[in-house]
Amino acid sequence: MNKWILNCxxxxxxxILFAQGPPITTESPYMLGLEGSGARTFGKYISxxxxxxxxxxxxxxxxxxxxxxxxxIFPFKFITPEDSKTTGGFGDITLFAKYQLYKxxxxxxxxxxxxxxxxxxxxxxxSATPAIGSGLYQTYIGLIIGKISTKIGVYxxxxxxxxxxxxxxxxxxxxxxxxxxxxxxYHKKQLNTFLEFNGNYVFDSEIHTLFISPGxxxxxxxxxxxxxxxxxxxxxxxxxxxxxxxxxxxxxxxLIS
Amino acid sequence: MKNASYKLSIVSFLAFIILFFxxxxxxxxxxxxxELVYISVEIKGLACPFCAFGMEKELKTIxxxxxxxxxxxxxxxxxxxxxxxxxxxxxxxxxxxxxGFTPGKIEYSDIPFLNKE
Numbered sequence: 436m437n438k439w440i441l442n443c444x445x446x447x448x449x450x451i452l453f454a455q456g457p458p459i460t461t462e463s464p465y466m467l468g469l470e471g472s473g474a475r476t477f478g479k480y481i482s483x484x485x486x487x488x489x490x491x492x493x494x495x496x497x498x499x500x501x502x503x504x505x506x507x508i509f510p511f512k513f514i515t516p517e518d519s520k521t522t523g524g525f526g527d528i529t530l531f532a533k534y535q536l537y538k539x540x541x542x543x544x545x546x547x548x549x550x551x552x553x554x555x556x557x558x559x560x561x562s563a564t565p566a567i568g569s570g571l572y573q574t575y576i577g578l579i580i581g582k583i584s585t586k587i588g589v590y591x592x593x594x595x596x597x598x599x600x601x602x603x604x605x606x607x608x609x610x611x612x613x614x615x616x617x618x619x620x621y622h623k624k625q626l627n628t629f630l631e632f633n634g635n636y637v638f639d640s641e642i643h644t645l646f647i648s649p650g651x652x653x654x655x656x657x658x659x660x661x662x663x664x665x666x667x668x669x670x671x672x673x674x675x676x677x678x679x680x681x682x683x684x685x686x687x688x689x690l691i692s
Numbered sequence: 693m694k695n696a697s698y699k700l701s702i703v704s705f706l707a708f709i710i711l712f713f714x715x716x717x718x719x720x721x722x723x724x725x726x727e728l729v730y731i732s733v734e735i736k737g738l739a740c741p742f743c744a745f746g747m748e749k750e751l752k753t754i755x756x757x758x759x760x761x762x763x764x765x766x767x768x769x770x771x772x773x774x775x776x777x778x779x780x781x782x783x784x785x786x787x788x789x790x791x792g793f794t795p796g797k798i799e800y801s802d803i804p805f806l807n808k809e
Contacts, residue, residue, distance in 0.1 A: 456740060465743055466792060501792035540737030540794035542767035583739040585765055621741040621748075621764045657745045690745075 459650040459664045459684065460631045461611035462592040464547035464581035466496070466504045466533060477662070477686020485677045486565070489513040490526070495691075502535040514565045524567045526559040533579065544584035551577045551594060572599045577607070588613040603639035613652075625654040633666065645670035646682070658690040728758065729778050731771040732805045734796025735788055738767055750791045754779050767796070770805050 457463040474495045481488040496506035507530050513523035537548040553575035559568020577594015593608040611631040619625060631648040650664035666682035738744055744762045751760045751769060756777025761770040781798050788795040
């Protein structure tokens with residue numbers, strides 16, 4: 436697996452040529468364009484050893500100012516355990532806020548740092564088996580960092596999640612490198628590729644998961660984009676049963692106004 | 693002979709009419725171009741085509757704006773606008789800052805910038 440990762444990194448370093456769009460599984464420090472006044476939805480298919488999960492969230496951001504964005508994520512979740520019926524319904528709602536803490540703009544490049552806070556509410560059903568919601572209030576505080584130029588986009592976000600009841604807190608981290616596959620000329624069609632890493636560490640149980648997520652993004656017009664990402668686990672430490680086999684994401688972002 | 697001179701006068705008359713209307717068109721074009729002003733705006737932080745749409749949309753909201761063209765690699769926006777409704781430097785800077793970018797050099801010209809290049 437390590438050899439495979441190195442090969443991917445080598446391929447990326449060889450094809451770094453132009454600019455790119457927003458990352459797929461990592462947060463973007465840009466609060467503009469489709470990131471600012473648009474909506475995002477994707478279908479995420481999670482294949483585990485004993486269960487298949489399908490999540491369809493709709494994320495709607497709203498820019499209060501150029502520096503401050505708020506929004507909500509409204510998910511639908513369907514769980515199909517092996518040899519059992521599918522349970523589905525409305526999941527846990529998340530409200531979020533992003534605030535730009537630092538910005539350094541130059542010609543055709545930018546470096547930005549954002550403060551990022553999320554609050555998840557236990558709106559999903561927990562009476563169903565298996566449960567759709569977590570039954571927990573979760574508060575996330577983190578940072579989003581990004582350096583974007585016309586040649587490459589490097590993004591990262593990390594943060595700490597505080598949970599109520601007896602659930603453990605956890606630390607989430609994501610990293611992304613994005614490059615375009617065609618020359619970025621506004622406003623022509625764009626094709627971008629990403630290599631992302633998505634990690635999570637749960638403190639009490641010491642469960643550590645890390646996924647490698649190659650992705651592809653197609654922007655056919657000014658107001659819409661399509662994206663897909665394939666997430667493969669490279670680390671599932673202290674998980675003894677029902678490990679994740681893979682995850683597939685297929686989504687779109689579109690401008691409302 | 694008479695016929696030839698008759699034909700010649702008709703052709704001359706038609707040529708005069710055509711030239712008259714052509715000159716009028718030329719004058720009209722000149723007048724139109726005199727009524728326009730071309731603005732080159734340096735926009736820092738505009739690093740991806742995907743983000744340029746928000747900026748273009750904001751610049752098009754300026755009253756009197758005829759067209760907006762964005763050169764991503766150079767970080768430039770070229771605006772064509774009616775001279776009577778020419779936006780101020782401060783007004784343009786505010787639009788760029790509000791869109792989340794940093795304004796740079798702003799130049800006004802009576803000749804299109806793209807023609808200058």
